[in-house]
Amino acid sequence: MLKLFKLFNNKRLFILLITLVLFIVVMGFSLGTRKGLSWPENFVRDTTGFVQNLFYKPAGYVAGLFQDISHLDELSEENEQLKIMMAQYTRNMAQYNFIKAQNEQYQKDLHFTKEQEELYNYEYHIANVVSVTTEPSNHTLVIDLGSRNGIKVNMAVTSVKGLVGVISQVSQFTSTVKLMTMMDDNDPNSQPPIAATALNKEGKSFGMIESYDQETGMLMMNKIPVGDPIVKGDTVISSGIGGLYPRGMIIGTVEDVKVGEFGLTSTAIVKPSAEFQDWKDLFVVFTAADAEESAGK
Known part of the structure; x- marks a missing residue:
């Protein structure tokens, strides 16, 4: 019995020693430098990688989808902001262009009034066109200046x-302008002739200047005496004779000069300088007497 117990103890000791030796060998083998993995390690690693890949890619796709959706919302918001900014830019540019054009027009107006004032000492009151009547028998417009x-x-x-013409009617706040295109030497109610x-x-x-040809758009300058030096290309201006029209007002340019029927007078065909359409700023001419009377009110 004692021998059996000793033998059993020796076997346990032997197995323990064998296990310890194997453990040391495995540890040394694992910790040592190796060129490759063992087949169990390869099997475990490949299996694990395959399973991870099955779950990782779909999860990545789902996460990327939500991320793209989030980016779409951001892009949509940015797009709306850009649209608003573009609309504001367009509006600001339109306002800038309008103000620029208006400023350039005022610069022209100021230059014109200074030039004319130095030449003939007139006073000009700027007026805006309120309405236009284009009937053949009543070509007039209304301005925003009155009595x-x-x-x-x-x-x-x-x-x-x-x-452009003369004031034909006046109310407190507006006035009617009868245009030169209404001039007709056969109509006593038309605009008065211009010396x-x-x-x-x-x-x-x-x-x-007594009439306007509706077909040709030309003014007729009649009663030009024989030997008058007026020729094609001359600038026609008001002479101031008669007192109705101030002197020096530009009327137009001579296109042609024709001798009358009996050779006693000539007629000049005059192209008006004013454009009787697309009205912008107009000026009512105040002579020195008119200006003094207006200032005294």
Whole structure:
């Protein structure tokens, strides 16, 4: 019995020693430098990688989908902001262009009034067009100046380019302008004729702007005496004779000069300088007497 017990103890000791030796060998083998993995390690690693790959890719796709959706919301918001900014930019540019054009027009107006004032000492009151009537028998327009501004009937009205017409009716706040296109020497109710001369030929040239040809758009300067030096290309201006129209108002340019039927007078075909459309700023001409009377009110 004692021998068996000893033998059993020796076997346990032997197994323990064998296990310890194997453990040391395995540890040494695991910790040592190796060029490759063992087949169990390869099997475990490949299996684990395959399973992880099955779950990782779909999870990555789902996460990427939610991330893209989040980015779409951000892009949509940015797009809306850009649209608003573009609309604001367009509006600001339109306002800038309008103000710029208005400023340039005022610069032209200021230059015109200074130039004319130095030449003939007139006073110009700027007016805006309220309405336009284009009926053939009543070609008139309404401006936003009236009697409270010192406006009176028969005052001359001009644009930067040339004479437009005369004041025909006046109310407290507005006035009606009868245009030169209404001039007709056979109609006593039309705009009064204009005593005219040629620029730089004052005192040598004379005629009367009496009518407007509706078909050709030309003014007729009649009663030009024989030997008058007026020729094609001359600038026609008001002479100031008669007192109705201030002198020096630009009327138009001579297109042609034709001798009358009996050779006693000539007629000049004059192209108006003013454009009777697309109205912008107009000026009511105040002579020195008109200006003093208006200031005294």
